[in-house]
Amino acid sequence: MRKLKFAALIIGITLVILLVIFYVVGYFRPKSAGLIIETQPQAAVLINGQQEGRTNFEITRAQGEVVIKLIPESFDKPLVPFETKVNLVSGVKTVIRRNFGESLETSSGTVISFEKIGGQEVGVSIISTPDASQVKIDGQVRGFTPYKSSAVSPGSHIISLSAQGYKDESIDVRTYEGYKLTAEFKLAPNTEQASPSPTPEPQEEKPQVKILSTPTGFLRVRNEPSALAREVGQVDPGETFEILEEDEETGWYKIEYEKDQEGWVSNQYASKTESSKETSTPSPTPTP
Known part of the structure; x- marks a missing residue:
């Protein structure tokens, strides 16, 4: 009887030790980084030269810098591939969106990435092609690219860019305390024929x-x-x-x-x- 009690005690202690080990290892193990890629049309996804799948694509992997190459699948006309280098950050998702064109000039898209800055500060950096594009955050004009700010609250926001002769581009983002969000925009030229429009009535100018x-x-x-x-x-x-x-x-x-x-x-x-x-x-x- 004593032997059974002793064996049960040993088994119980062993289980507790194993649970503690699993908890500690899981707690201190770095969180995976997320990567989301969306394209139009569909494209093959290569990460560091290795094909990982096709869009739309989502994966979690170890944090660190990676080279992303997207090769569009098109049989109607040749489209230009896209390649970029991003730093995947633990616990957050990097987002790449790309609309392929027949040239780099006619292609468009966005790359949303993060950089850890520490503390409770929220940083935002927005760059674009073309330069000097108008920046709106949540519908409010904030300035022109390249744009930087540390006065954005953590949470969900809508970043919109516009420039003369180019199609507008908007994207939903989420900012985090202790991280700087970098948004890279590539606007596509607006090649649509402009139809004559009536002259707008003068609006009251506000200070x-x-x-x-x-x-x-x-x-x-x-x-x-x-x-x-x-x-x-x-x-x-x-x-x-x-x-x-x-x-x-x-x-x-x-x-x-x-x-x-x-x-x-x-x-x-x-x-x-x-x-x-x-x-x-x-x-x-x-x-x-």
């Missing part, structure tokens, strides 16, 4: 404010027009916002610094401009 340089590199947004009021957000120098209200006593400006998020900025580091009409994308010139 706009441009954020100036500050000693801290950003400007605090407060819930009231006072330097003693609670900070609710931050905006970066160079960004422009529509003025919702102007405080007569302090001269501070009320803006929508993020979608559905309003606050006040000091007029000491913000310059009022003549118009807040967003720079619109002109209609493309018809191709001869």
Whole structure:
């Protein structure tokens, strides 16, 4: 009887030790990195020279830098392959979207990647071809590419780019504390024939404010027009916002610094401009 109890005790202790080992190994093992690739038309996916599948493609693998090559499958006309180098980050998904064209110029797409920066900061960097494309985040004009900001909240956002003579491009992204999101856009030329459109009626121009340089590199947004009021957000120098209200006593400006998020900025580091009409994308010139 004693032998049975002793054997049961040994087995119980062994099981506990094994469970602890499995837990510790699983806890300290780095999380896998995610990779999503979507293309039009379908394409073969090569990672570091090895074919891994066809689009639409999703995989988890060890973090690190990899070379992605996409070879489109087309029998109607020759399409140009796409190759890029991305750094896969543990615990987040890198997203590649590509619309193949007969040349690099007529191709388009986006690459969303992440870089760990530590702390609780959320970084966003947006670059594009062509350069100087207009950037909107959640419908608000933020500036032109190349664009950088650390005043974006963690969570889901919509990044949109537009440029004269090119098709608009938008993508849903998710930002994380401690990571910088880099969005690379390649816009395709707008080759559609432009049909004559009626001249739009003049719209009332609304005032706009441009954020100036500050000693801290950003400007605090407060819930009231006072330097003693609670900070609710931050905006970066160079960004422009529509003025919702102007405080007569302090001269501070009320803006929508993020979608559905309003606050006040000091007029000491913000310059009022003549118009807040967003720079619109002109209609493309018809191709001869």
